Amino acid sequence: MALSADILRGYTDSIILKQLSHGDNYGYELGKQIALISQGGLEMKEATLYTAFRRLEAAGHIRSYWGDAQAGARRRYYAITPEGQERLQRDMANWQETKQMLSLLFEEEEK
Amino acid sequence: MALSADILRGYTDSIILKQLSHGDNYGYELGKQIALISQGGLEMKEATLYTAFRRLEAAGHIRSYWGDAQAGARRRYYAITPEGQERLQRDMANWQETKQMLSLLFEEEEK
DNA sequence: TATAGTACCTCGGCTGTCAAGGTATTGTGT
DNA sequence: ACACAATACCTTGACAGCCGAGGTACTATA
Numbered sequence: 001m002a003l004s005a006d007i008l009r010g011y012t013d014s015i016i017l018k019q020l021s022h023g024d025n026y027g028y029e030l031g032k033q034i035a036l037i038s039q040g041g042l043e044m045k046e047a048t049l050y051t052a053f054r055r056l057e058a059a060g061h062i063r064s065y066w067g068d069a070q071a072g073a074r075r076r077y078y079a080i081t082p083e084g085q086e087r088l089q090r091d092m093a094n095w096q097e098t099k100q101m102l103s104l105l106f107e108e109e110e111k
Numbered sequence: 112m113a114l115s116a117d118i119l120r121g122y123t124d125s126i127i128l129k130q131l132s133h134g135d136n137y138g139y140e141l142g143k144q145i146a147l148i149s150q151g152g153l154e155m156k157e158a159t160l161y162t163a164f165r166r167l168e169a170a171g172h173i174r175s176y177w178g179d180a181q182a183g184a185r186r187r188y189y190a191i192t193p194e195g196q197e198r199l200q201r202d203m204a205n206w207q208e209t210k211q212m213l214s215l216l217f218e219e220e221e222k
Numbered sequence: 223t224a225t226a227g228t229a230c231c232t233c234g235g236c237t238g239t240c241a242a243g244g245t246a247t248t249g250t251g252t
Numbered sequence: 253a254c255a256c257a258a259t260a261c262c263t264t265g266a267c268a269g270c271c272g273a274g275g276t277a278c279t280a281t282a
Contacts, residue, residue, distance in 0.1 A: 006237085006270055007209055010118040015216050028229050034216065041212045047271050050231065055269090073229040073278055095217060098118055099210060101152040105126050105145065106206060117268085120238055139260050158240050161262065166238090184247050184260040 005044055012044065012052050013061070014091035017084050020062060026075040027053065053078060061087050116155055123155065123163050124172070125202035128195050131173060137186040138164065164189060172198050 005012060019030055019037075027049055035043050056062040061084035067075040080088070116123065130141055130148075138160055146154050167173045172195035178186040191199070 004121075004270085007121040007205075008213065009120045009238085009269060010115070011213065011217070012269080015213075018217050026229080027231095037215055038212045039215075041208065042216065045271050046230090047232085047273090048269080051269075051271090075229065092217065092219070094118075095213065097152065101149045102119070102122065102126075102206065104148055104150070105153065106122070106129050107203065115239090117239060120269085123238080137260080138262095156240050157261090158242090158263085159238080162238075162240090184258095186260065 005042060005048060008042070011091070011095070012048060013056055014088065014095070015042075015044075016049075016052055016056065016078075017061060017080055017088040017091070020078055020080040021085065021088060024077045024079045026067065026077045028075070030078075056084070059087075060084075116153060116159060119153070122202070122206070123159060124167055125199065125206070126153075126155075127160075127163055127167065127189075128172060128191055128199040128202070131189055131191040132196065132199060135188045135190045137178065137188050139186070141189075167195070170198075171195075 008015075015034065016030065019025065019033060025033070027046075031044055031046065031049055053062065053064070057064060057078075060081060062078045062080055064076050064078050067077050119126075126145065127141065130136065130144060136144070138157075142155055142157065142160055164173070164175070168175060168189075171192060173189045173191055175187050175189050178188050
């Protein structure tokens, strides 16, 4: 049913960092990977993705390099930095709290 | 530790609807109630709150009326409408999906 | 030779959050 | 009597993130 990524605003960066923690990747592939893992639930738009890459790189949480493609379109690969790893750890802890808080405020409570 | 409400963007309206589903309430009190229930984790700012009220009322998800206060400052009460109830049901279902999706994308997986 | 796919990117509009400011009333301490 | 905090409402303007729309360039396929 393809949820809007706007609902997850603030976690776009975290999701990217998480995927990069499995290994370097390039934008186009990363987008498809996210759609795949979420079973189509999250389609991160290209504009959103590239905005996030700029943001993350400016913050020093990722770095990028051009792949040496002799065939096919050139690819820019992204890698998570140590700072990015720390950020990811914080984000994951944060998410647990957020989840609990939303449960308190927002889910059905027992009778 | 007071998480930023920006993380929850898109669920502000839902949280308000949920609280109103317990009974009519007015803005100031609702804000304090949310802080209380979330154990201080979510402090919805007044500007955010009132913006949301306008939005929800324009959408027909809540309606408002002035309380007849003979003492104290005047209060504008808000009530959830049938449309708001439906919206709330959808939002809660949506949240379950979102939560699962973020688990897939974002939490630690088994080795 | 045209179309679809890969792969990159930017711009501008839209929406939600919130700091900062405002008004008016009531209760409390000195 | 007077200041101050608390209650209770509200608006404005800046800012940030999402994404539709558009663009470039190359490769594979029908």
